[in-house]
Each structure stands twice: as C-alpha cells, then as structure tokens.
Amino acid sequence: MTGRRSFPEESAVGVGGFVREDTPTAEVDRREAVMASLTGTVRELIDATIRTTVDDDEVHRIRDGLAALVARLRTAQLPGPAGIRYNAELRSWNWGNAVMGAANAIAPPLRVQHDSSVCHADVVLGAAYEGPPGLVHGGVSAMLLDHIMGEAASAMRRTAFTGTLTMRYRRGTPLGPLHLEASIVREEGRKIFVAGSISDAGGATVEADGVFIQPVGTPAGGGR
Template identity: 35%
Template sequence: MAIDGTTDEAELLAAVTELGTALRELVAASVTTTVGPAGLRAAAARAREVTAALAESRRGLDQLPALDDPAQFRRVFNPVSGVGSALAPPLAIRRVDGGVEAEAVLGPPYEGPPSYVHGGMSALVLDQVLSAAAHAAGLWGMTGRLELDYRRPVPLGTALLVRAAVGDSRGRRVTIAGSIALAEAPDQPLVQASGMWVTPRPAQVEAYFSAITDAAGRPSRPHRPDDTAAVVDGG
C-alpha cells in the first residue's frame, strides 16, 4: 500500500523503526555516559544538526502520522509501544487467553529511585497495556480512573511481564485490571493496577477529535476497533 506517490508502507515502517531504535540507543547512552564537557558539547551540536534535518518537514498536532490507525491500536510514536518513539521501550503487546501481555526490559532512561524504575513509568506502561486489553476485547474508551498498588520496586534492566484483562463491561464503562511482575515470577506482582475506561458519547468524540485528520487530510476520529485491531495473537 502506498503512503504517497513514492513511499511504500513497509519501507516507511522500516525507516521509522530504524530511527526509533537509533534514538533509543542515543537516549540510553546520554544518561549513562561519563565523557567530559567537550564531548558532551560536541554531541549536542551533532544532535541539533539531526534535529534541524528532521524538522524540515513536519506534520501538525492535528494530523496523524502516515502509519497510524487508532482504530487498529497502531500508533508508531506512542510513548510505550511505538517503534518510532525515542521514549518507548517499546512494548510489543499480544493477545493471550484471557487478556493481553507484553515483555519489557526498562533501562536507565526510566530510572526513579537508584537502580529501580520510576513509579510514573510503571503507571504509563500499565495505562497502555490496560487500554490494549480493552481493544483486544473489541472495546474502546479513554482512561476514566487508574489506581495502582506499588508492592515492591521494579528493577531496571530486568525482564518484566506486563499483563492485563477486562473484567466487567456495562454500557460505556469497562473495568480492567493488570500487573507488572518479574518474568521469572509472573504470579508475584510488583505493581498492580485496576481502572475504568469510558467510551465517550458521540458528541464528546466530536468535541475532542473533530480536528484530527489522517495523513491524507481525511477526518479520523477514534472508534470501536474491528477484528483486525493490531494487538497481535500470542502463544
């Protein structure tokens, strides 16, 4: 499928993924480097050159990236699961029996207490994975409430398992629960989450998203996902 007259979707996705990977490597290096002031200033100058090159052509905040499809839960620059995001680990979320899950290793860029993951990062990851559970169940909504129970600190640089599953669904509201645990001890949660997702009424969707367009300039509002929502089937 063509993105424009010259760029193939697969080619663009590969390039976005390559840049995202390089930027994540840069971020990780930037928070662990011990080079001196001269090296830091030289790196900053080169980074600004890259920024200027990328800024030559930019989309507006009301236009989705060419590869995005919110109804499919495909957001290439999402700060948790986006392959093109310098902020994302990124998580690859998949369907499993009863819900969704994802593995993650969170490194130094996500540090809070020394050697442990920032609590806000745990909340961000769980918000995303609980949302994915709603999509995998054929539902759509926005976070109405999210409550976290921090049982133990989440270690950096360690394989983690993140899980979520839909509980009760009534009308526009759905309850979802999830957890972060060590991959080697998946049934001993380090952080537990529960929340309620609410599907906006049509008038609210219009008010919130009326200005949003896809890359071709066509209106693109979030809506209930179909059977091809891009939370992949897992094993």
C-alpha cells in the same frame, strides 16, 4: 523535497486526531521499519547520554553534531501531533505514541500480544526509566499499565478511554526485563473493568484496577 516519502498530511481527512490516509499497508510496514531503525538508535543515544562520562569538550562536539542532524530531520515534518493514522484496509499506525510508537524513542517500546482474554507484553526498561536508584519510576509503571489495560478494554476494535486507574505498588520494580498482563474483569453498560500487573522474576511488583469508558454512541458491552 527531494527524497521525501509519501505520507501526505495534505491529502488526509482527520477527526479528533484520527487521520485517514490512502497509503498501502505494504508501504506503511516498510516505512515503519525504517523509522523503527532510526528510533532504536536514538533510544541508544538517550541511554548513552544518561550514562556517559566523556569530557566536556567531547560533549560539546557531540551536541553540535546532533544539532545538525535535528536540523536535517526538521526539513520535512508533520505540522503538529502525529495522531493515529489508518488506511482503507484498517491498518493503523500511531508512531508518536509514548508507550509503543515506532518513531518515539521515549517509548520502551511496548509490544502487546492478545492471547484469548489476556493481553500481555515483555519489555526491558533501562536507565531512561529510572526513578529510585535501580528501580522503575512509579509514573512509568502507571503509564505502561494504563496502556496495556486500555488495549484489553479496547479489544475487537472498540474504543475505550481511561476513566480511573488505581495503582498498588507491592514493592520496587527493578530496571531490566519485566512482564505485563491485563484482562477484563467485567462490564457494566459503557464501563469496562480491567485488572493489570507488572512482574519480574520474583512475581508481581505493581498491580492495578481500572475503569475504562466507551464513548457515548458506542454499543454498550459489544465487541467481545
């Protein structure tokens, strides 16, 4: 296909959705920036679609124009889920992820920072994440906390999956700027106990406790 960049699934060897690709890190970074620019525009499209009041004829014209763009994007695409890809330098990319994927316009996206024993992130949630009027959907709050708490549990490149997640909704979480934090409370064998929260300018709106499990074969308690 003319103009297609080299991210060839046919050369990759994958296990359980983790796919090894021999793509240099510099090229991954370059392509990620290109995809993020497209995704940002699609994210704006989602917000504009939710809040538009243009007339029906204009909606139909826009729909037809978008259908043509979708057809162009589908001329070269992965055959299934994006999965998690990585190269020999252990640079990984997970562009389809629902929370932080660079190519996923549903993702806010969340950019998690690791600061000593605490993971934190600042995010702005708009109309696409609304549940009750003016407030973040409770399921979105759970999704974001599950992700950042999983990041805390999976520090030092170990793998950990969500076992249980207990949410406490202290009050409504307003749309707009929010702060997320997560940290490990303790570890027992393959179980990692993590606490997390979402806050606005007035303090915590949602708190959570989670138990994350290291798969069998992973050294218990290792990596921290």
